[in-house]
Amino acid sequence: MPVDPLRILGRALAWMIGVALLTLVLASGVATRLDSAFYDLHMRYWPYQTSNAVTIVAIDPKSLSKLGNWPWPRTVHAQLLDRLTDAHVRGVGVDITMADPDVNHPENDHALAQAMRRNGRVIMPVFAEAAELGGTLEEMLPTPEIASAAAGFGHVDAAKDDDGVIRGAYLKAGLGHPQWSALALAVYEIGQKTPEPALPSLHRPDPGAESPYEWMRDDYVMLHFAGPVGSFEQVSYIDVLEGQVPAAQLKSRWVLIGATAAGLGDLLDTSASGGGERMPGVEYQANLLESIKNTRTLTPLNFTSQFLLGAALLVLPMLLYGMPGFRRVWLAAVISLCASFAMSIGLLRWAGWWWPPIDSAIVIVMVAVAVSGLQRINWRR
Known part of the structure; x- marks a missing residue:
């Protein structure tokens, strides 16, 4: 079959126009919401069974009914940590703010610090907050005495997208410089004999642009959520405190302590929620x-x-x-649209890469409409 140079030239020109349109669509971000919706839909049908390596000690309604209103005396947290120490847990991540000292009972802070030293594997949270509305951001760490007993610190900054939904996490963040690991990453790194290789992530395009007054984030990853709320094993804070949870159930596990009761912790919309129950911050860290x-x-x-x-x-x-069986432009377009979504899912599931497909889909439709319109004009002539 002879090669038609004009046809090849026309296809090349159409491809270049498509590439130019793709550049504009990508740069505009017009498809971001649609890509996010596609990602969320796929995530809701891609759960997995957790390994039981992570257990959440939940500050739940049952614990509040027995221990009273929040906040509890820090001696209570000290007793809980001693329970976890006796159970030989692998590491502890505390998703509880303790930035202010207990001025009325300083011995409580001392008791908690001592319990943390006995454990030796407790990671405490760090976050950014302005002391007053509209004021300068400050890094909020635990009180000096409690901080001195911590094995490390991890930031608890939830990575919300523009639509308020959380689909990933920043592995590093900090005021002026992203020096703090995420709380979950800091817990994971406890006791590692050799540094783990850096996880693949999306880096900031301008690592040199830093401000001492700005909360900086880096190393963004998207999360494969295990499923909706409740996908991780949870034990009630009061049950652990009272010894009702067997030590063998907690041995060699990572334990995350945080609020699950409504009104206490930060409840988050995630790609696994699907408009349903919002996820407590401590379960986000568990994922x-x-x-x-x-x-x-x-x-x-x-x-x-x-x-x-x-x-x-x-x-x-x-x-x-133009190939046999593909004489109609829309048939080729539909096959290409299916290929774009299949490629996105395939890259996500088997390579761990998120490639948003809607931008290419929009361009394919635009080019198909243009070609179809030109064909109709020619037929009328």
């Missing part, structure tokens, strides 16, 4: 810890990678159109 342990974190591709994959995909409809 991150489990993902780190099993290398289940997902890497969002940067702009250049998204563009190159999208440009390569646009070759498909140019090749298909």
Whole structure:
């Protein structure tokens, strides 16, 4: 079959126009919400069974009814840590703010610090907050006495997207410089004899642009949530405190302590929620810890990678159109649309890369509409 140079030139020109449109669509971010909706939909049908390496000690309604209103005396937390120490847990992440000293009972802070030293594997939270409305951000760590007893610190900054939904986490963050590991990552790193290789993540494009007054984030990963709220084993704070949870159930596990009762902890909308029950912050950290342990974190591709994959995909409809069985432009377009979504799911599931497919889908539809319109004009002539 002879090669028609004009047809090849026309296809090449159409591809270049498609690539130009792809650049504009990617840069505009017009498809971001649709890509996020597609990602969320897929995540809700991609749960997995947790490894039982992570247990949440939940500050739940049952504990509040027995121990009274929040906050509790820090001697109570000290007693809980001693229970966990006796159970030989692997590490403890405390998702409880303790930035202010107990001025009325300083001995409580001392008791908690002593319990933390006896354990030796307690990670405490750090976050950024302004002392007054509109004021300068400050890094909030535990009180000096409690901080001195901690094995390390981890930030508890939840990575919300523009629509308020959490789909990932920043492995590093800090005021002026992203020096703090995420709480879950800091817990995971406890007792590691050798540094773990860095997880694949999306890095800041301008690592040199830092301000001492700005909360800086880096190393963004997307999370493969285990499922909806309640996917991780939870034990009630009061049950652990009263010895009703067998030590063998906690032995060699990572334990995260945090609030699950409504009105206490931060409840988060995640890609696993689907508009249902919101996820407590401590369970968000549990998902991150489990993902780190099993290398289940997902890497969002940067702009250049998204563009190159999208440009390569646009070759498909140019090749298909006109081949036997593909005389109609919309048939080639539909096949290419299916290929874009299949490629996105395949890269996510088997390579751990998130490639948003909607941008390419929009361009494929736009080019198909243009070609179809030109065909109708020619037929009328």
